[in-house]
Amino acid sequence: MIGLVVVSHSARLAEGVCEVAGEMAGDAAVIAAGGTDDGRLGTSVDLIADAIEEASAEAEGVVVLADLGSAVMNAEMAVEVAEVEAVFADAPLVEGTVNAAVSATGTKATLDSVKESAEEARGLSKT
């Protein structure tokens, strides 16, 4: 199993994405890391690193997704400092997380395969 971490400038947005993707994730952990540690809009490397740790508890690795700009930068930093297997997926947040959640519980799911399915969402057309 692969864990997921959802990073957003807004804590509520991150939680909402986890709520949506969680429906597809079965037993895989989908952890929100939104906002700063004092509840403002923004992101926090510490908070993301803690979420990666939490998501890795029963997983063979963690895929991290993020919304915009500095959230991406902070997510990449947290991945670098994490002491567990973690990768950043360059994908649209909602579609990418849902895609990743679907594949995260698969018996053959690996860090790379889940990252790949998240990134496949980049080409999705909505109409």
Place this chain on the structure above:
Amino acid sequence: MDEDTQREALSAVLTAIADRIELEKDHLTELDSAIGDADHGANLHRGFQAALDGADSENDPDAFVKAAGMALLSKVGGASGPLYGGSLAVASSEFEEGITTESSVAFAEAYLEKVKDRGGASVGDKTMVDALTPAVHTYKRAIEVDDLDPLAALSKAVDAAERGVRFTTPIRASKGRASYLGWRSVGHPDPGATSTLYMLEEIHDVAAEYLDGEAAVADAEAEAEIEEGSGE
């Protein structure tokens, strides 16, 4: 400079930067409200206050800079956290053997590299890279090619950063939040380039306090030697 003096100078630099950011925080936020999300001043202010506390207990120059960087990283909240803080934390290792003219060049280059690497920005994207790149290149050149002393080199670097900030005004942003504004970002200086200039100015002013004395001592010693030589 012995290690205690280096530590004292670093502490003076950090305090001077924190004070300057406090003084300019409304101005930086105003710049950021034109092309960003109007939080640059407040974010940096929060970060540097945390950095003062975070670095306070460290004695070695590299540990001091690293602690300041880590505090910025965890307290700033926006892109400035990883860009200013994360880059400081990485570049700090250049000071492991202390602060010398050579290690200051290596530090400046490592810092610039990390900022570019992390932010994915190049010169002309209307970011802090536009002030930082000419400043670092000028500093390195002034020392290695023109053989200037560090203080004179810093002074040239500040001038280069100032021109870099001016250069950001008429161009269109292609990185960060400002890029979403497209042409509307034209006509405003970049807040990150501006705060980078402020930091360089403070580094220069503190260095002047510490290095001017040293230069004077070196001059006096050189003069004494010449006099001694001519007396023989």
